[in-house]
Amino acid sequence: MRSGQLSTTLSRRSLMAGMAGTGAILALGTRAARAQEPKRGGHVRYGVRGGSTSDTLDPSTFGNTFMRTLGYGLYNTLVEIDANGAFHPELLESYEGSDGAKTWVFTLRQGISFHDGKPLTADDVIASIRHHLGEVSKSGMKALLTSIANITREDDHTIRFELDAGNADFPVIFTDYRMMILPEKDGSIDMSGNGTGGYVLKQFEPGVRAAVERNPNYWRSDRAFFDSAEIISMSDPTSRQNALMTGGVDIIDQVDLKTVQLLKRQKGVAIMNTSGGLHYVYAMNTTLDPFDTVHVRQALKYGVDREALLKKVLRGYGSIGNDHPIPRGMQFYASDLEQTAYDPDKAKFHLKEAGLDGLDLALHVSDGLYPGAVDGVTIYKENLSAAGVNLDVAREPADGYFSNVWLKKPFVASYWGARPTADIMFSSAYASSAKWNETHWKNEAFDKLLEAARVELDESKRAEMYHDMQAMVRDEGGAVIPLFADNVFAANEKVGHPDVMSGAWELDGGRSIERWWLAE
Numbered sequence: 001m002r003s004g005q006l007s008t009t010l011s012r013r014s015l016m017a018g019m020a021g022t023g024a025i026l027a028l029g030t031r032a033a034r035a036q037e038p039k040r041g042g043h044v045r046y047g048v049r050g051g052s053t054s055d056t057l058d059p060s061t062f063g064n065t066f067m068r069t070l071g072y073g074l075y076n077t078l079v080e081i082d083a084n085g086a087f088h089p090e091l092l093e094s095y096e097g098s099d100g101a102k103t104w105v106f107t108l109r110q111g112i113s114f115h116d117g118k119p120l121t122a123d124d125v126i127a128s129i130r131h132h133l134g135e136v137s138k139s140g141m142k143a144l145l146t147s148i149a150n151i152t153r154e155d156d157h158t159i160r161f162e163l164d165a166g167n168a169d170f171p172v173i174f175t176d177y178r179m180m181i182l183p184e185k186d187g188s189i190d191m192s193g194n195g196t197g198g199y200v201l202k203q204f205e206p207g208v209r210a211a212v213e214r215n216p217n218y219w220r221s222d223r224a225f226f227d228s229a230e231i232i233s234m235s236d237p238t239s240r241q242n243a244l245m246t247g248g249v250d251i252i253d254q255v256d257l258k259t260v261q262l263l264k265r266q267k268g269v270a271i272m273n274t275s276g277g278l279h280y281v282y283a284m285n286t287t288l289d290p291f292d293t294v295h296v297r298q299a300l301k302y303g304v305d306r307e308a309l310l311k312k313v314l315r316g317y318g319s320i321g322n323d324h325p326i327p328r329g330m331q332f333y334a335s336d337l338e339q340t341a342y343d344p345d346k347a348k349f350h351l352k353e354a355g356l357d358g359l360d361l362a363l364h365v366s367d368g369l370y371p372g373a374v375d376g377v378t379i380y381k382e383n384l385s386a387a388g389v390n391l392d393v394a395r396e397p398a399d400g401y402f403s404n405v406w407l408k409k410p411f412v413a414s415y416w417g418a419r420p421t422a423d424i425m426f427s428s429a430y431a432s433s434a435k436w437n438e439t440h441w442k443n444e445a446f447d448k449l450l451e452a453a454r455v456e457l458d459e460s461k462r463a464e465m466y467h468d469m470q471a472m473v474r475d476e477g478g479a480v481i482p483l484f485a486d487n488v489f490a491a492n493e494k495v496g497h498p499d500v501m502s503g504a505w506e507l508d509g510g511r512s513i514e515r516w517w518l519a520e
Contacts, residue, residue: 036496042518043228044495047240047249048507049368051233053207054403058191059180060132060139063402065253065506066233068177070210073229073513075180075195078106078125079171081420081509083500087172091120091181091196093157100457101166108157112219114183115193115200122153127184140436141178144427147454166455169421176424177510198224198514207233207399212513225517235368235398244269244490251491251516253506256371257315263490270495273317273488276503277327277418277425279481280376282363283438285410286478290361295354297478302350303384305342306482312379313372317488321481324473325416325425328484332422332466337474347387358388364405365413368398370485373413380482407438414438415485418504422466423454430473439478446472494520 050064062071080090089095093107112120129151132139150162163170173179181196182189193201198220199212210231218224232249234240237256243249245266255263255271264271284291284300291297306320319328323340326333351359365377374395381391396405406412419425428434431450432442446469453465473479487506491497496519502509508516 036519038222038225038496038517039519040225040517041227043230044226044251044516044518045249046229046231046251046253046513047234047243048231048251048253049233049235049237049240049370049398051207051235052399052401052403054400055206056191057193057201057204058131059178059182060137060141062178063140065510066207066210066231068505068510069507069513070204070212070231071177071180072197072511073199073212073224074193074197074201075182076197077176077179078174078181081175081502081504083498083502083509085420085502085504087175087420091125095171097168097170099166100455101168101170102163104161104163104170105154106159106161106171108159109219110157112196113217114196115215116183118183118194120181120183120196121156122159123184124189125159125181126151126153127187127189128179128181131182131189132178138435139178140428140434141173141176143431143434144173144176144424146433165451166457167423168457169423169454172420172424175420177505199226199229202228209233220514223514226513229513231513237367237371241490244492247492250495250518251489251507251512253487253489254371255488255490257313257317257488258372258375260315260317260488268493269490270493271488271490272497272501273486274501274503274508275486276505277325277330277416277484278487278503278506279321279325279327279416279484280370280373281325281414281416281438282377282380282480282482283412283414284478284480286439286441288410290354290356290359291410291478293354294476295350296356296359297476299347299350299354299359299387299389300384301340301474301480302343302347303387303389304380304480304482305383307342308379308383309376309482313376314483314485317486319484321483322474323477323479323481324470325419325429325479325481326422326466326470327418330422332463334467334470337467337471340474342383344383344386347384347389351388358390360390360392361411362392362394362409363411363413364394364396364409366396366398366401366405368401369413370415376482377413407436412438417506420504422469423450426450426469426473430469430477441476441478443472443476494518 048065051066076091078092093109095106097104132141147163149164152160198218203211213228240252244252377393384391453462456462497516
């Protein structure tokens with residue numbers, strides 16, 4: 001965006017142009033399974049990681065591949081990210097910003113109905129948004145939506161938002177998978193799976209499986225090609241790959257990179273990979289001893305051999321991280337920040353500055369997080385031993401990891417998928433008020449910069465602000481981010497997909513269930 005572009009009116013076209021840099025993160029790096037014209041029909045079976053007995057059909061609680069895949073089958077969002085990283089209205093017909101991006105008017109498409117036949121109206125959108133903002137809401141989107149000062153229903157298909165401050169990226173918030181729209185019911189929302197999406201829910205066993213059938217009245221003619229689909233929770237990567245090779249499932253997410261070369265030689269199987277903002281994190285609770293000392297946090301950042309992790313865990317399918325979550329290719333990425341490198345002597349220095357000769361820690365991790373998660377922590381343990389840190393690899397069960405371990409234990413392994421803008425990434429996990437602030441890091445100067453960048457209309461000034469924020473997170477934050485990982489997944493060769501796929505999340509930005517088809 002040019003300086004001052006938002007001073008009067010911000011249209012969908014200008015927003016897309018301003019976010020063009022995002023496309024670099026979402027660009028495809030894939031080997032096509034079968035490039036053909038889409039066709040309808042058939043039953044497809046997914047074997048994907050994630051899935052917990054605590055899962056619900058409430059999108060605000062979605063946090064794994066199992067629920068994201070199911071969610072994109074049942075529901076739609078107001079705005080969609082395409083395979084090239086551009087933003088487009090989905091349930092919306094248009095959106096327009098004015099008054100320095102403080103006022104936004106969203107216009108819904110007409111003729112869209114939920115699975116039960118209820119027409120989509122502004123009431124459903126408003127109820128879905130207010131669900132995230134409720135007093136008892138545990139939604140990770142709450143912090144991103146609190147800038148809404150007022151929501152007005154102008155008519156059945158028009159909603160006006162008044163923000164407490166300008167936000168050039170406001171419509172992009174509604175691309176998030178947790179912002180799926182549900183029907184209003186009795187002053188709240190219907191969380192039975194009744195959506196506007198391409199598939200109707202037939203069975204849902206949390207943490208086990210889900211079954212859907214194509215919605216015959218789906219409003220999109222270019223999506224939802226399968227007649228039916230089954231989504232099976234399979235957290236163990238070996239089980240997923242065996243199921244694919246033996247014909248038990250047709251599509252799997254995250255391939256075990258230790259055996260990817262063997263899988264590549266398997267007849268009838270295609271390996272695909274997309275590059276995006278997926279990154280692996282070792283998150284410290286900065287409110288607890290010893291992580292409340294910056295020198296300890298610095299020691300743990302100098303204590304990881306990123307090159308070894310890239311080679312041994314990712315097998316080269318990724319890139320080095322620099323302890324902040326903004327990937328190369330994203331708009332406002334700070335390319336000139338010095339890369340933190342493995343240096344046991346510097347790690348020892350920082351421990352000494354913290355008044356420590358050594359350190360005993362436990363890092364909690366699960367095999368179900370991502371392929372190589374435990375291997376990575378084991379390598380980190382070896383790295384840290386040279387710096388005088390004794391790291392215990394605390395293995396946790398896959399089921400319930402994000403409800404029982406993440407945000408609860410002092411030092412945990414986690415991962416984050418891509419977010420479309422730097423503002424949304426920082427607001428989701430690094431702002432003091434963020435529900436999913438996994439490091440519990442609170443920095444007033446960072447929060448003020450984040451708020452200022454959100455309303456700044458001069459692109460060069462925004463770039464300086466986001467540069468400083470990346471440096472602050474790298475130098476002071478509680479996240480060790482050693483790697484950005486490619487999404488590497490696989491499918492039976494009878495599964496067709498577009499030539500270009502999104503790297504925003506695994507499996508074509510999470511939307512494979514509505515974008516892919518069976519070629520034969």
